[in-house]
Amino acid sequence: MRHPGPPRFTSVGEPVELAPRAPDPDADYTWTVADAPDGAAASVPDDPVVEFAPAEPGTYRLRLDGPTRTFSQTVRVFPDERRPARFELHVDDLPVPASELESLCLVSHFNERLVGADRPVREGDTWAFETELPPGHYPYGFCIDDDLHDQVRDDLTVPGPGRPRVRLDATVDGDHVVVTAEPSAAVDSDRGDDDVDVEFFVDDRDSLPADAATVDGRTLRVPVEEAPDRLRVHGVAVGERHSVADTVDVRLGDEATGSESSVVRPNDPPEWAASPTVYEIFVRSFAGETPDTTFAELERRVPYLESLGVDCVWLTPVLESPTTHGYHVTNYFETASDLGSRAGFESFVDACHDAGIRVVFDLVINHTSRDHPFFQFFAAGVDDYDDHYLPRDNDVGAQYYFDWTHIPNLNFGSLAVRDWLLDVVDEWSGVVDGFRCDVAWGVPHGFWKEVHDRTPADFLLLDETIPRDPAYHESEFHMHYDTTLYGALRDVGAGDEPADAVLDAVEDARAVGFPDGAVHLRYVENHDEDRYLDECGAAPLRAAAATPFVLPGAPMIYYGQERGMTEYRGPMAWHDGDTDLTEFHRDLGALRDDHDVLRDGDVERIDYDAPDSAVAFARDDGDDRVVVALNFAADAASVTLPEPVDGTDLLSGDDVATGERSVAVSDAVVLRTE
Numbered sequence: 001m002r003h004p005g006p007p008r009f010t011s012v013g014e015p016v017e018l019a020p021r022a023p024d025p026d027a028d029y030t031w032t033v034a035d036a037p038d039g040a041a042a043s044v045p046d047d048p049v050v051e052f053a054p055a056e057p058g059t060y061r062l063r064l065d066g067p068t069r070t071f072s073q074t075v076r077v078f079p080d081e082r083r084p085a086r087f088e089l090h091v092d093d094l095p096v097p098a099s100e101l102e103s104l105c106l107v108s109h110f111n112e113r114l115v116g117a118d119r120p121v122r123e124g125d126t127w128a129f130e131t132e133l134p135p136g137h138y139p140y141g142f143c144i145d146d147d148l149h150d151q152v153r154d155d156l157t158v159p160g161p162g163r164p165r166v167r168l169d170a171t172v173d174g175d176h177v178v179v180t181a182e183p184s185a186a187v188d189s190d191r192g193d194d195d196v197d198v199e200f201f202v203d204d205r206d207s208l209p210a211d212a213a214t215v216d217g218r219t220l221r222v223p224v225e226e227a228p229d230r231l232r233v234h235g236v237a238v239g240e241r242h243s244v245a246d247t248v249d250v251r252l253g254d255e256a257t258g259s260e261s262s263v264v265r266p267n268d269p270p271e272w273a274a275s276p277t278v279y280e281i282f283v284r285s286f287a288g289e290t291p292d293t294t295f296a297e298l299e300r301r302v303p304y305l306e307s308l309g310v311d312c313v314w315l316t317p318v319l320e321s322p323t324t325h326g327y328h329v330t331n332y333f334e335t336a337s338d339l340g341s342r343a344g345f346e347s348f349v350d351a352c353h354d355a356g357i358r359v360v361f362d363l364v365i366n367h368t369s370r371d372h373p374f375f376q377f378f379a380a381g382v383d384d385y386d387d388h389y390l391p392r393d394n395d396v397g398a399q400y401y402f403d404w405t406h407i408p409n410l411n412f413g414s415l416a417v418r419d420w421l422l423d424v425v426d427e428w429s430g431v432v433d434g435f436r437c438d439v440a441w442g443v444p445h446g447f448w449k450e451v452h453d454r455t456p457a458d459f460l461l462l463d464e465t466i467p468r469d470p471a472y473h474e475s476e477f478h479m480h481y482d483t484t485l486y487g488a489l490r491d492v493g494a495g496d497e498p499a500d501a502v503l504d505a506v507e508d509a510r511a512v513g514f515p516d517g518a519v520h521l522r523y524v525e526n527h528d529e530d531r532y533l534d535e536c537g538a539a540p541l542r543a544a545a546a547t548p549f550v551l552p553g554a555p556m557i558y559y560g561q562e563r564g565m566t567e568y569r570g571p572m573a574w575h576d577g578d579t580d581l582t583e584f585h586r587d588l589g590a591l592r593d594d595h596d597v598l599r600d601g602d603v604e605r606i607d608y609d610a611p612d613s614a615v616a617f618a619r620d621d622g623d624d625r626v627v628v629a630l631n632f633a634a635d636a637a638s639v640t641l642p643e644p645v646d647g648t649d650l651l652s653g654d655d656v657a658t659g660e661r662s663v664a665v666s667d668a669v670v671l672r673t674e
Contacts, residue, residue: 001027001066004073005449006475007201007234009245012080013132015053017412017444018073020066023048025416027067034072035061049413072204078242082132085158089142091125093152096144107148108140109467112442113401115146116393135160135241136512139467148403162186163244163470163513164196166237170248172261177227177250179220183237187511196239203232227252244474244513268517269478270458272358273434275519275599276311277549277589278556282527282569283316283339284324286559289571295335295344299351306355308562308582309589312554313352314360314436314462316527318345321369325527325569326362327438328369328407332424346431358433360460365421366439367400367407375408387414401442412444425451434460440472441465448476462521470513479554482520484508489524489544492632493536499615499632502547506603522548523556527569534566540632542584546651546668549588550598550619550628557585591651591670597624598670609640614665616641618673625673626650631665639663645671 002021010016020029029048036042037058044050044062052075054060060075087106091098106118106129120127120142127142135158141151166183183196200220202208212226220233231250237243246267253261268274286301287293295318305313317326320334335345349359368375377385378398390399390409398408410417429435435455440448440463452461452475463477468484488505491497509520524532524544533541545562548555560570562585563577592598601619606627608616613633619626627645631637640662647657649669656663656671663669 001068003071003205004064005446005453006203006205006232006247007074007076007245008446009076009078009236009242009474011078011134011242012055012057013053013082014134015051016075017049017051017446018044018062018064018075019049019412019418019444019446020064020415021450022422023415023419024067025414025419027415029067029415030065032063032065033060034063047413048415049418074201074204076199076201076236078238081134081160081241083135083158083160085131085133085138085156087120087129087140087142087154087156089120089127089152091127094144095150095152102145105143105146106140107143107151108138109441110138114399115143115148115403133158135162137467161189161240162511163241164189164237164239165510165513165515166196166198166235166243166246167515167517168233168235168246168248168265170233170250170263172224172250172252172263175224177222177224177231177252179222179233179235179248179250181218181220181235181237181246183218183243185239186241186513187507189239191239196237199236199238201234201236201245203234206231224252229254244470244515246515247475264457265517266452267473267475267478267515269519270460272311272458273460273478273519273554275552275592276358276554277309277592278312278314278360278521278554279305279308279310280314280523280526280556280558281316282559283318283326285569286572288574292338294338295340295348299344299348302348302351302355302357305352305357308557308586309593310357310557312358312360312433312460314556315362317362317364317438319364322371323369327364328371329364330369330372332365332421333427349432358460360434360436360462361428361432362438363425363428363435364438365410365424366442367404367409370398370406370408384416387411388417401439409442412447418447421447422450422454425454429455429459433458434462436462436464437477438464440477441469445471445474445476448472449474452476468509468512468514468520470515470518473514473518479519479521480514482509482522482553485520485522485547485551486524486529489532489547490536493532493540493544498612499543499630502551502615502630503603503605503617506551520553521556522551522553523558524548525558525561525568526556527558529568531566531568532561533564534568539634542581542667543630543632545581545585546588547630549592550630550668550670551603552599552601555588555592561585587651588668595624595626595650595670597621597626601625607642610665611637613637614639627671627673629663629665629669629671631667636664636666639665641671644674646674647671 008016031044033042040056042054057079064071107113111117120129138156141153144150170179181198185191206228213222234245236245249264251262253259284293287297320331378389390411461477462479463472485505488501562582563573565573597619601621604618614631614637616629629639649656
């Protein structure tokens with residue numbers, strides 16, 4: 001049994017899950033509310049894993065009694081952020097006559113896309129569903145006859161401010177540990193940065209005497225003589241809403257051993273993952289048309305990955321599964337028999353490491369295959385397995401998302417499930433360099449926080465949250481799917497939005513509350529999406545492919561994107577691929593490697609003159625400044641810039657100047673300013 005983890009931060013109306021860490025499935029655990037704000041009535045269920053949902057804001061302290069120890073955990077509950085939200089569907093927008101409609105339900109990320117969970121009520125000629133949601137953007141669909149493939153889709157924006165942000169830093173200054181906070185107001189807030197408050201919380205896991213910490217505005221100080229060897233401090237910015245918490249982890253030195261004090265920022269990515277070029281391989285298609293993909297065949301193709309300048313390869317699942325894609329896992333402790341042995345997998349990992357390439361492993365723990373023995377036991381009523389999966393609301397069968405009937409959702413309220421899956425984390429975190437966590441949005445935050453603390457210090461955690469959500473950065477994930485840029489690139493490529501929509505997408509990360517240290521995985525396509533070339537055509541592809549490479553974050557290439565493939569999971573186009581496009585991707589990787597400003601520089605809007613198909617912006621890191629121009633149209637665009645530039649394109653080496661401040665842009669150019 002371990003301490004249940006860091007302080008938790010939530011708001012009224014948003015329950016927070018609390019659970020013992022490293023649990024003994026056979027032990028008894030009890031939660032109680034030990035301290036609550038004056039006048040607040042709060043309780044917790046009599047279960048080892050609970051959802052705490054107080055109706056009043058304030059700071060609560062809960063006690064966890066276990067078989068060997070008692071722990072305390074702080075929960076800070078902020079005021080209710082929710083606002084009225086109304087989803088409507090008019091009868092004229094139905095794809096079938098109203099008289100033929102058998103059922104109707106609403107699906108969106110706020111209800112975890114559970115078919116049938118929320119049903120609208122008919123009001124005259126309109127079906128409406130009313131609820132309360134935090135400010136934000138909510139794509140949704142009304143499912144006709146509960147069919148996910150027959151939806152009427154739309155978007156709803158719940159008005160209200162975005163989140164503020166905060167960064168903590170710490171030093172050991174003489175005889176004090178000093179923690180400083182730098183908050184920033186929400187992008188759309190009426191408040192300035194100086195008007196944002198900061199709340200500090202010392203981690204419940206670190207023994208600090210009462211009143212040892214003093215706070216003066218945005219600085220917390222702790223005398224070294226009273227501080228424990230390890231001191232974790234969390235900070236939250238508070239404006240109209242509260243921020244994602246930031247954390248500093250201070251390890252005090254010891255004169256007796258000669259060790260020096262150190263400060264770690266655990267929310268920041270490992271150094272190698274701050275801006276890597278990622279290559280996703282859909283495993284069983286990578287060897288080509290005729291050979292079966294095995295780990296040995298993957299290893300033989302490492303030189304190709306090396307030639308692309310790849311820093312990190314993400315493999316779709318490689319564990320035992322009856323499916324080609326591998327996301328229906330039947331054994332978490334064995335590699336897939338058709339791919340090869342564990343020794344073969346580790347040999348592939350070693351070959352990647354020898355080439356300077358890290359390996360990310362697809363971790364699929366929201367669900368299992370329904371052919372997994374544990375689900376078979378659950379379905380057949382075997383004792384000790386009746387709590388392993390979530391039951392459906394009607395108690396018939398197990399819960400599943402979308403129409404994924406073959407992959408039932410695991411129950412993280414079960415200590416046995418948590419213990420089992422933590423063993424899975426331990427089994428593979430020593431083999432690979434990171435996890436890409438499938439359906440991360442379906443797994444409780446508390447479990448991801450435990451995974452974060454359990455994996456090695458230089459281990460990458462990448463989430464699949466759709467749409468992206470800054471809450472998953474709080475002591476959980478370092479890197480996040482950039483679903484916003486993905487959508488913008490599709491809209492621009494289809495001609496539905498002007499090219500400067502890509503800048504709006506980049507700025508959205510700050511607006512929704514992601515801290516600057518969060519890394520965004522920026523991609524044009526992946527294994528779940530149609531190919532960009534197939535959906536948008538050849539004209540915009542090169543500009544779209546270039547976009548992730550000229551923005552901060554982690555650019556990703558989905559296997560075959562660089563070969564001009566149109567089949568989204570088909571055999572890798574080795575013999576008939578687009579070699580010019582492949583070289584273009586190589587040039588993009590080399591460009592990014594050669595110019596630090598493309599990885600680290602700020603993105604700056606500039607005044608420019610160009611058709612809607614083109615966009616220009618600057619990247620500036622204080623030492624270097626370049627201007628980037630992208631053109632998504634078939635014909636070259638003339639772009640007039642607001643500042644003089646060297647006319648030689650750093651990407652192609654060509655002279656693209658057509659005037660004193662004008663350049664011709666076929667797809668992408670990067671130019672030094674004069």
